[in-house]
Amino acid sequence: MVWAIILIAAVVLYIIVKYNSLLGMRNRIKETQGAIEIYLQQRYDALLKVAHTVVEYAKYEEGTLKEIVRQRADIGGNNNLKSLDELNGKLGGIVALAEEYPALRAGDNYLHLQHTAADLEEKLSAGRRTYNANVVAFNTAIASFPANLISGLFGFKEQGLFEVEESKKADLSMKEVLQR
Numbered sequence: 552m553v554w555a556i557i558l559i560a561a562v563v564l565y566i567i568v569k570y571n572s573l574l575g576m577r578n579r580i581k582e583t584q585g586a587i588e589i590y591l592q593q594r595y596d597a598l599l600k601v602a603h604t605v606v607e608y609a610k611y612e613e614g615t616l617k618e619i620v621r622q623r624a625d626i627g628g629n630n631n632l633k634s635l636d637e638l639n640g641k642l643g644g645i646v647a648l649a650e651e652y653p654a655l656r657a658g659d660n661y662l663h664l665q666h667t668a669a670d671l672e673e674k675l676s677a678g679r680r681t682y683n684a685n686v687v688a689f690n691t692a693i694a695s696f697p698a699n700l701i702s703g704l705f706g707f708k709e710q711g712l713f714e715v716e717e718s719k720k721a722d723l724s725m726k727e728v729l730q731r
Contacts, residue, residue, distance in 0.1 A: 569701050576689040580710055583682040587713070590678055594671040601664040679713050686710045 690709050693702035701707075 569698050573707050580685045583685055587678040590671055590675045597668045682713045686712055
């Protein structure tokens with residue numbers, strides 16, 4: 552009789568421990584999935600900022616070039632030192648304008664955004680690997696005997712690996728992003 556009670560207690564203890572283990576594994580999968588979703592959103596935001604910065608910088612460069620051409624046209628055919636000195640003064644004003652508005656000097660910002668996007672890509676890659684490792688461990692645990700009896704009893708289902716849709720494997724068209 553004592554052996555029966557010990558055996559029942561051991562089985563109940565095993566079920567509790569295994570249930571908690573499977574629950575923890577499932578929760579790690581959900582946590583990793585949530586992290587991947589956050590990284591995907593951050594990457595999307597970073598890429599939009601990169602695209603916006605490129606557009607703004609191109610507009611600034613275009614405006615600067617137009618201003619230089621206009622000022623050269625204002626000087627006309629006079630290639631004397633006074634005219635060239637006026638042009639240099641006006642160019643200095645454009646440079647001062649760029650220094651006054653750091654947003655116009657987008658080169659550093661663009662490089663920072665590029666590094667941010669690359670860092671997020673690395674985090675996404677690590678998140679995907681972690682997610683898939685967690686899923687493989689979970690699926691193995693629920694398929695192993697005798698845990699498969701417990702997992703079936705408590706409704707633990709096999710999880711799918713993280714796979715990228717075919718449409719998302721294609722290169723991103725920056726032209727489409729820039730036209731938004």
